[in-house]
Amino acid sequence: MRKLLQSQRELRYKRASAIKKGNVALLDIGTSKIVCLVITFLNDNEKHFKSSANESANNFSFRVIGASTTKSRGIKFGEIYEMGEAERAVRTVVQRAQKMAGCLIENIFLTFSGGNPKSSILKTSINLQKKEITELDIGHVLSKINLDNIQENREVIHALPVNFSVDNKHGYMDPRGITGSDLSVDVHALGIKNSLIQNMVNCLNKCDLSLAGIAYAPYLSGLSSLLEDEMQLGAVCLDLGAGSSSISIFFRKNLIFSGSIKLGGMHISSDIMQAFQVSFSVAERIKVLYGGLISTSTDDRDTIELPGNENDLYANRMTITRSELIGVIRPRLAEIFDELKNLLQMSDFDFLPGQKIILTGGGSKMPGILEFAAGFLGKTVRVGRPMRIQGLPQATHGPENSAIIGLALHIAQPHDEMWDFKVPFEHDGDEIIRRTWRWLKTNW
Amino acid sequence: MVTDFKDPAPSKFFYKLNRLAYKLWFKLLLFSLALSAFLLLARIFVFEKLDFNESFISIKNNAFSYFEDISEYKVSKVEVFGASEQLALEIEDLVKNTLSGKISTLSVSNIREKIIRMARVKNAFVKLTAKGNIKVEVIERKGLAVLSEGKSYVLLDAEGVRISSFVDWRALPNLPILVGKGADSQLKEFVSLHHQKLHSLISEIEFYEWVGERRWNLHFKSKLVIKLPEKNLGKGLELLSVFIEKGFLDNDKISVIDLRDVHRPFIRFKNSSIAKTYAHIL
Numbered sequence: 001m002r003k004l005l006q007s008q009r010e011l012r013y014k015r016a017s018a019i020k021k022g023n024v025a026l027l028d029i030g031t032s033k034i035v036c037l038v039i040t041f042l043n044d045n046e047k048h049f050k051s052s053a054n055e056s057a058n059n060f061s062f063r064v065i066g067a068s069t070t071k072s073r074g075i076k077f078g079e080i081y082e083m084g085e086a087e088r089a090v091r092t093v094v095q096r097a098q099k100m101a102g103c104l105i106e107n108i109f110l111t112f113s114g115g116n117p118k119s120s121i122l123k124t125s126i127n128l129q130k131k132e133i134t135e136l137d138i139g140h141v142l143s144k145i146n147l148d149n150i151q152e153n154r155e156v157i158h159a160l161p162v163n164f165s166v167d168n169k170h171g172y173m174d175p176r177g178i179t180g181s182d183l184s185v186d187v188h189a190l191g192i193k194n195s196l197i198q199n200m201v202n203c204l205n206k207c208d209l210s211l212a213g214i215a216y217a218p219y220l221s222g223l224s225s226l227l228e229d230e231m232q233l234g235a236v237c238l239d240l241g242a243g244s245s246s247i248s249i250f251f252r253k254n255l256i257f258s259g260s261i262k263l264g265g266m267h268i269s270s271d272i273m274q275a276f277q278v279s280f281s282v283a284e285r286i287k288v289l290y291g292g293l294i295s296t297s298t299d300d301r302d303t304i305e306l307p308g309n310e311n312d313l314y315a316n317r318m319t320i321t322r323s324e325l326i327g328v329i330r331p332r333l334a335e336i337f338d339e340l341k342n343l344l345q346m347s348d349f350d351f352l353p354g355q356k357i358i359l360t361g362g363g364s365k366m367p368g369i370l371e372f373a374a375g376f377l378g379k380t381v382r383v384g385r386p387m388r389i390q391g392l393p394q395a396t397h398g399p400e401n402s403a404i405i406g407l408a409l410h411i412a413q414p415h416d417e418m419w420d421f422k423v424p425f426e427h428d429g430d431e432i433i434r435r436t437w438r439w440l441k442t443n444w
Numbered sequence: 445m446v447t448d449f450k451d452p453a454p455s456k457f458f459y460k461l462n463r464l465a466y467k468l469w470f471k472l473l474l475f476s477l478a479l480s481a482f483l484l485l486a487r488i489f490v491f492e493k494l495d496f497n498e499s500f501i502s503i504k505n506n507a508f509s510y511f512e513d514i515s516e517y518k519v520s521k522v523e524v525f526g527a528s529e530q531l532a533l534e535i536e537d538l539v540k541n542t543l544s545g546k547i548s549t550l551s552v553s554n555i556r557e558k559i560i561r562m563a564r565v566k567n568a569f570v571k572l573t574a575k576g577n578i579k580v581e582v583i584e585r586k587g588l589a590v591l592s593e594g595k596s597y598v599l600l601d602a603e604g605v606r607i608s609s610f611v612d613w614r615a616l617p618n619l620p621i622l623v624g625k626g627a628d629s630q631l632k633e634f635v636s637l638h639h640q641k642l643h644s645l646i647s648e649i650e651f652y653e654w655v656g657e658r659r660w661n662l663h664f665k666s667k668l669v670i671k672l673p674e675k676n677l678g679k680g681l682e683l684l685s686v687f688i689e690k691g692f693l694d695n696d697k698i699s700v701i702d703l704r705d706v707h708r709p710f711i712r713f714k715n716s717s718i719a720k721t722y723a724h725i726l
Contacts, residue, residue, distance in 0.1 A: 070452065088453035095454050095462055104466035208463060 008159075008419040010438070014212040015411065017442050018107040019060060024411065025097060025105040025209075027090070028217065028404040029112045029200065031075055031243025031266060032362065035404045036093040037392070038066030038101035039411075060412045064391030066101025068093050077243040077262045078114020078217075080199040087206045094207060107212035110200060111220055111407045113241050115192035118154060119257045119347075121162070122147075125184030133166065133175045133183055139421040141185050147418075154191030157214050159418035162188045162254040173252065187418060190216055190258055213411065218246035219255050220406030221360040225384030225399070226250055233354030237384065238340060238373070239403070240363025242266045245336050247343050249352070254415070257347040261339040265363045268332045275328045276320055278306050292326050293333060293368035299323040333366070337376045344377070358384040362400040519543055520576045527582040531564055535580055538562070543578075555580075563607050588635060591622045592651070604631040620646065624654030634660070637681065645693070659704070668693065671702045679706045 018024045019041050028035040039062045070093045074085025098105050124144040128137060138161075147156045164172035166180035175183065201211050222237035234251040246260030265287075272283035290304050299322040306318045349355075357379045359369065364383045373381040386397055386405040397405070414420075454462065464470045522539045524532040542555055552570045559568040559580065569581040585601040590610075597616055599607040606628070610616055622634065634652065637660070642649065645664075653661040660677075662670040673680040680703045692698060692711070702710035 088451065091456075091459045092453040095459060098462070098466065104463060208460065 008417070011211070011213050012419065013435075013438055014107055014210070014442075015109070015414075018212050019411075021107075023065070023101065023103050023105075024212065025066075025094070025108045026404055026407045026411070027093070027108050027110050027204075028401075028407065029075060029078070029080075029086075029090070029110065030072060030217075030241060030403075031078055031114075031264065032072055032241070033069050033400075034072050034075075034089050034093045035069045035401060036067070036097040036105075037064055037404055037408060038097050038103065038105060039063065039391075039408055040065045040101075041412075062390070062408065062412050064389060064408070065103075066097040066099075067392060067396065068096035068100060070096070072242075075243070077264075078112050078241070078260075079196050080203055083199070083203060083206075086203050090203060090207050090209075094209065106210060108204060108209045109213040109215070109407055109411055110204065110211060111215050111217045111403050112196075112200065113217035113239065113244050113246055113260060113403070114262075115196040117216060117218075117246070117258050117260055118191050119259060120189045120191070121256070122187045122189055123184060124187075125165070125182060128181050128183055130179065130181045132177060132179050135176060136422065137183060138164075138175065138185075141183050142187065142418050142421050145185075145187050145418070147189055153194050155194050155197050156189050156191045157197070157216060158188070158190040158219060158255065160188045160190075160254055160415060161418065162186050162252070162256055171252070188254065188256055190219070190255070192216065215407055215410055216248075216258060217241075217403040217406075218248035218258050218260065220404075220410055221384075221386075221402040222248040222250050222255065222358070222406070223409055224386035224402045224406035225358055225360045228253070230354060230356050230358065233356075234349075234352030235354050235356040235358055236344065236349055237358050237360055238364075240265065240336070240359060240361040242362060245340060245361070245363070247340055247347070249344075249347055249349055251352055251354075257349075259343045259347070261336070261343065263332075263336045263339060265361075267336075268329050268363075271328050271332050272325065275324075276306060276318070282307055286325065287329065290322055290325055291329050291366055292322065293330050293366060293372040295323050295326050299326065329366070330372075333363075333369075333372065334376065336363075337373060341377060355379045357381045360384045360386075360399040360402040364399045518576065519578055522578045522580065524580045524582060527565075527584050531562075531582070531584055534562065535559055535565075535568075535582065539578055539580065563605065566601075587617060587619055589620045589622050589631065589652075590616055591628050597621075598628070600628055600631055602631065602635055604628045620649065621651040622654065623651050624657075626657045627652070627654035630654055630660075633677070637677065642681075645688075648693075664693070666693075666696055668696075668698060669700045671700065671704050673704050673706055676706050683709060 015024075023038060023040050026037045026039065042061045042063060070089055072086075073089045074080060074082030074087075075089075080086045094105055094108075122145050124141060126137070126141045126144065142161065145159075147159060163170060163186040164175040165182075165184040165186075166172055166175055166178050167182050172178065197214065200214075204211055218237060218239045221239045222231070222235075226235055226237060231250040231253045234249070237248045237250070239246045239248070242265045244260045244262050244264050246258065248255055249257040268291075269280060269283045269287050272278070272287055273280050276283070278286075286304060286306065290302075292299075302322040303319045304322060304325060306320060344350075357373065357377060359373060359381060360383075363369070370381050370383060383399060384402060385399060386402040387409065388397060389405055389408055392405070519539075522536045524535045527535060538558055539555055542558055543550060550572070552572055555578070556568055556570040559565055559570065559582070564585050566583040566585045568583070571579045571581075573579055585603075585605060585607050587599040587607055588602045589600050591598040591600050591606075595611065597610040599609070599617070599619070600622075601607055620634075622628065622631075627634075642662070645662075648664050648666070650663045650665045653663060655661050655671075659674040660672045662672065664670070670684060672684075683703055683706055684701070687693065687701060687709075692701065697714055698711055699714045700710070700712035702712070
C-alpha cells in the first residue's frame, strides 16, 4: 500500500517538475493511431506554484506547441503485442512532435485504453471525537483503505475519493471544516494489468523517455467531452476505439465506474474485409467513406466500387451496394453495443439521475450512430467533441482525439486522488530524505 | 497500390542523435568542432596554399606603375637622421639630385641604393611620408684607423672599408696609423689587439706596421720597436705585458724588443754595454 502511494507520488512529483521545466509531452497509444502532443505551460503559472501549498490543486494554463500522429504498429486492443514495432511507432511520433515543438521530450504522460480495467468501490470510515474535519482526518480515513489486495495482478492507476459521508450524511465533496463524529469515504479504484503497464514503461524507456504520469483513456475522454452538468447529474462516456470500446460513468463530477470490451472499429473493418474479400486498408477506407448504420431506400442503388488489383487489367471489377456494406457494419456494431449495454447494467447506471450517453472515439463518427445508439440503449445520446485547447487546430478537435485532449486537461487540472492527501502515519523525516534524494536524481 | 513502403520511424541511432541535438552541451561541442575544423582548413588552404608574400611583393614592385599618370610631384623636405652634419648635407644633396621632379624617378629603393653607395654610409633606410617628405635614417661608418699608402692616407672603419682619403698628414684625425701592404685586411685582428691589450699604450704608439703580410711591428714615439709574433699573437702580447710591467718600455736605451719567437724573446739595446747592466734582470 505504502509502495503504491510512493510510486504514485513519484509520478506526481515528476509531473510537478515537468511543469516547472515548462514543456511536457503527452502520448496516447491506441490500436489504430499513436498521438503525441507537446504542451507548454504559460508564464503566469509560476505565481500559482508559489502561492499554493498543495501543488496538485493548481490549475495551469497551457498551449500545444507540437503535435504528431502516426499509424499504430505492434499494438492490439490497446496493448503492446510487438515491442519492436511499438517502439518504432513511438520513436516516429515523438521525433516529429519534438521537431515541431523545437524542444527535447524527456518526461512523458501516457494514456491508453487497454489492460482490461477493473473498477472497485471501496468504503471505509473512522470515528472522530465530534470535531472539525481537517485534511489530516481525510488522509487518515483514506489510509484505512488497502488497495493492495483488492485487485490481483493489477496496478491501481486511479483511486478517486468519490463521496464523503459525515455522520451518515452523504454527498460531501470536500468535508474539511465540517463538524462530525463519523467520517466515511467511498473510493473508486481503477486497476490495470501490471504487465500492460510494465510493457508500456519498457517501450518508453527504450525510446529514452521517462514516464511522468499515467491515466486511463476512457476517463480522460469523459473529462474532455462531458459538460459539467452531465458530469454532475450522471453521464456515461462511450469511447468507441479501434481495438476496444470502453465506458466511463461520471457522477457528481467523479468517475465512478469504468470498463472496457475488446471490440472496436477494427473488428468492423475486419468484417468488411472478410465479407467483400478486400484488403484491410481498403476495408477501412470504404468503412470511413461509405459506412453507415441506417439504410435508406436509395442505398440499394448506391454502388461502391471496390478497388481491386490495379496491375491486373483483366480482373473483374467488383461493386457492392451501400446496403450490403451497412448489412456488414450494423450487426458488428450491435454486438459492440450489446456488450457495452451489459457493462452498463453491471454498473447500475440506470439508477443515476442523469441518463445521458456521450459517444467519443473514432467510431462515433460513423453516420447514423446517434440514432442507432439511442434506439439500442434507450437513452439520450450525443456525440461528444472534446474541449478546445490552445494551439491545437480545429480539425484535430474531433472525438477521436478526446483522450489526448483529456490528458492535457487532466495534467493542467488534476482531480484529487488518494495519494494527494497526506497520510498521518508517514514520517516527516523519512519524507524529507526521500524528497532530497528525488531532487538529486531529477537534477543531476 | 503502394509497393515500396518506407518505414517512417527513425533508426535508433538517428533518433538518439536527434535527441542529442536538442541538448546545449552537444550543440556547443558541435560548434567547437566545426570551428576547429574550419580553422584547420583555413590554415591549410589560406595560409599554406596561397602565397600572400608573392602577392605583396608584386604589389610592392608595381606600386609605382599605379602612379604613372601623375607626371609631377614635389618633395617638400629631406630629413636625415643618424648622420654627422657634413654627411647629412651630402645625403640631402644626393637625394635632391636623384629626384628630377618626374614621378618615374621617385623610387625609394633607388634613393636607398645611391645612399648606400656612399663610402661613409654603412646602411640606410628611406621612407616617403604621407606629407611628401623623404625621411632617411643612416648608420654612419666610424673611422677606426688610418692606412698610410705612399703619400696619401686612407681612413678605414672596423670592417676595413675605406671611408675617405687624405693627402695632407696634418688633416689626419687622431687615430692609429697603419703601415704596410695589406694592413687594411688585418684590421679586425688589429682592432682586437688594439682595444684589448694595448689600450694604455695608444698615445705612445706612433704607427703599426704590417710586415711581410704576416705579422705586426709596433713603432713607439720613443723609437722603440716591438716585433710581435706571426702566430701565438695572444701569447706574444702576454709576454709584452710582462715587459711593460718590468718597465722596459720606459727605458730609452732599448731599441728593439723582439717577440717573434715567444720562447726566446730578444732585446736589442742601443749600446751593447748597457746589456750587461740588465743581464741580471733578463
